[in-house]
Amino acid sequence: MTSCHVTEDPIKKVAIFGGTHGNELTGVFLVKRWLENGTEIQRTGLEVKPFITNPRAVKKCTRYIDCDLNRVFDPENLGKKMSKDLPYEVRRAQEINHLFGPKDNEYSYDIIFDLHNTTSNMGCTLILEDSRNDFLIQMCHYIKTSLAPLPCYVYLIEHPSLKYATTRSIAKYPVEVGPQPQGVLRADILDQMRKMIKHALDFIHNFNEGEEFPPCAIEVYKIMEKVDYPRNENGDIAAIIHPDLQDQDWKPLHPGDPVFLTLDGKIIPLGGGSTVYPVFVNEAAYYEKKEAFAKATKLTLKARSIRSSLP
Numbered sequence: 001m002t003s004c005h006v007t008e009d010p011i012k013k014v015a016i017f018g019g020t021h022g023n024e025l026t027g028v029f030l031v032k033r034w035l036e037n038g039t040e041i042q043r044t045g046l047e048v049k050p051f052i053t054n055p056r057a058v059k060k061c062t063r064y065i066d067c068d069l070n071r072v073f074d075p076e077n078l079g080k081k082m083s084k085d086l087p088y089e090v091r092r093a094q095e096i097n098h099l100f101g102p103k104d105n106e107y108s109y110d111i112i113f114d115l116h117n118t119t120s121n122m123g124c125t126l127i128l129e130d131s132r133n134d135f136l137i138q139m140c141h142y143i144k145t146s147l148a149p150l151p152c153y154v155y156l157i158e159h160p161s162l163k164y165a166t167t168r169s170i171a172k173y174p175v176e177v178g179p180q181p182q183g184v185l186r187a188d189i190l191d192q193m194r195k196m197i198k199h200a201l202d203f204i205h206n207f208n209e210g211e212e213f214p215p216c217a218i219e220v221y222k223i224m225e226k227v228d229y230p231r232n233e234n235g236d237i238a239a240i241i242h243p244d245l246q247d248q249d250w251k252p253l254h255p256g257d258p259v260f261l262t263l264d265g266k267i268i269p270l271g272g273g274s275t276v277y278p279v280f281v282n283e284a285a286y287y288e289k290k291e292a293f294a295k296a297t298k299l300t301l302k303a304r305s306i307r308s309s310l311p
Contacts, residue, residue, distance in 0.1 A: 006134050006135075006304050006305070007306075008134075008135055008207075008308055009308070010208045010308045011110045011111060011204045011207065011308075012110055013046075013047045013109045013110050014046060014049070014110060014111045014113070015050075015112045015113070016030075016034065016041065016048065016050045016112075016113045016115065017051055017053045017112060017115060018030060018032070018050070018051070018115045019031065019053050019054050020069050021054070021057065021063045021064065021117075021182070022057025022058040022061060022062050022064065023057070023061050023062055023063050023182040024063075024115070024116050024117035025061075025183065025184065025185050026186075027116065027193070029185055030115065030190065030193065032052070034050035035052075038050060041198075041201060043204065043205040043208075044205065045205075046201075051099075053092070056088060057069070063182070064089055065089060066088045067087045069089040069092060070114075071164070071166070072087075072090050072093045072165060073096075073169050077090045077093055077094075077165070078093060078094055078097050078102075078103060096167065097170055100170050100171070101170040111174075111175065112167070112171035112173075112174055112175070113175050113177055113200060114167055114176045115177050116176055117189075118182075118280060119182060119283055119285075120247075120280045120282060120293075121247040121249045121281065122153065122279070122280070123151055123153060123249075123250075124147060124150060125152070126140050126153070126155070126175060126176070126177060127177075128154055128157070129157055129158060129169075131156055131222075133173070134303040134304050134306050135173060135207075135306055136173055136175065137218060137302070138203075138216060138303050139200060139203050139204070141216040141217075141218045142199060142200075142202075142203040143196055143199045143203070146195075146199040146202075147192075147199065150192070152196070154219070155223070155279055155296070156220045156222040157223050158222065159224075177196050177200075182284065208308055209308075210308060212306070213305060213307070214305050215302065215303065215304055215305050217300050217301065217302045218300070218301050218303075219298060219300055220298070220299060221279060221296035221297070221298055222298075223294050223295075224294075224295045224296060224297055226293075227293055227295060228290045228292060229260065229290070230260055238262060239261055239262045239268055240260065240261055240282075241259075241260065241261075241281060241293070242259055242267065243258075244258045245278060245293075246281065247281065248278060248281065249279055250277055250278075251278070252275050252276075252277060253275065253276050255269075255271065255274070256270060257269060258270075276296065277296045278294070278295065278296070279293065279294045279296050280293055280294050
């Protein structure tokens with residue numbers, strides 16, 4: 001781990017998104033609270049804006065209206081001429097890009113925390129998109145350390161062929177935060193997400209105040225590939241997640257271990273020659289995306305020492 005430090009500009013603008021998927025209620029609940037009373041998320045010298053991203057879907061308590069808002073922040077959709085004929089989420093993406101972007105621009109928001117839920121047994125999870133970003137690695141390290149002994153996993157979705165045109169991707173530093181099933185509120189999960197945001201904002205505040213963060217390392221789970229359910233000749237699901245795999249997110253899955261189970265009792269094991277770590281196991285919203293779970297590998301990311309370039 002190198003001892004040299006990196007100087008970064010202070011963070012000025014942070015957004016906290018809830019309701020990117022309208023049935024993921026923890027983020028909706030917290031953002032609505034902070035819109036009424038944002039005292040707990042305010043930090044001196046920092047603009048923090050809570051925001052409901054998909055209000056129509058929130059009102060209907062559904063994932064989306066026309067298409068997944070968390071997949072349409074690509075240049076093609078953002079560049080389309082505004083029209084009533086466009087899917088609602090594409091129009092909404094353009095509005096959000098105007099308010100918090102534009103994407104890939106020096107004037108865009110510094111950080112967007114996008115609050116999500118999942119039916120998978122993921123626990124506290126931070127989703128990271130860049131393995132070489134010292135600031136984000138340092139922030140994840142700070143959050144993980146602050147939450148201990150409660151585990152907090154970091155999922156790295158950096159992959160050459162898997163592109164994510166996410167809502168949070170407008171920001172210079174995009175971060176997804178989440179656990180828990182859609183369509184419900186749980187006090188324990190809500191408290192965990194609230195703490196994750198608190199620690200993240202504390203890190204940003206300390207960074208802006210000139211604190212130097214020494215070199216650090218974090219354990220992450222990097223996506224390798226997505227795995228679909230076995231299907232029959234009609235394209236219908238032919239096997240479901242095996243009970244031994246259900247709720248075993250982040251646990252090692254070895255070649256030969258049960259993965260799927262057919263209705264006539266046939267076990268389909270993991271192939272290949274290496275141990276993997278399953279993530280988003282049996283996520284309800286991913287049936288339409290033909291994803292039963294994702295295989296990840298475990299590795300360590302290192303960050304250099306960082307401090308802000310105070311005036």
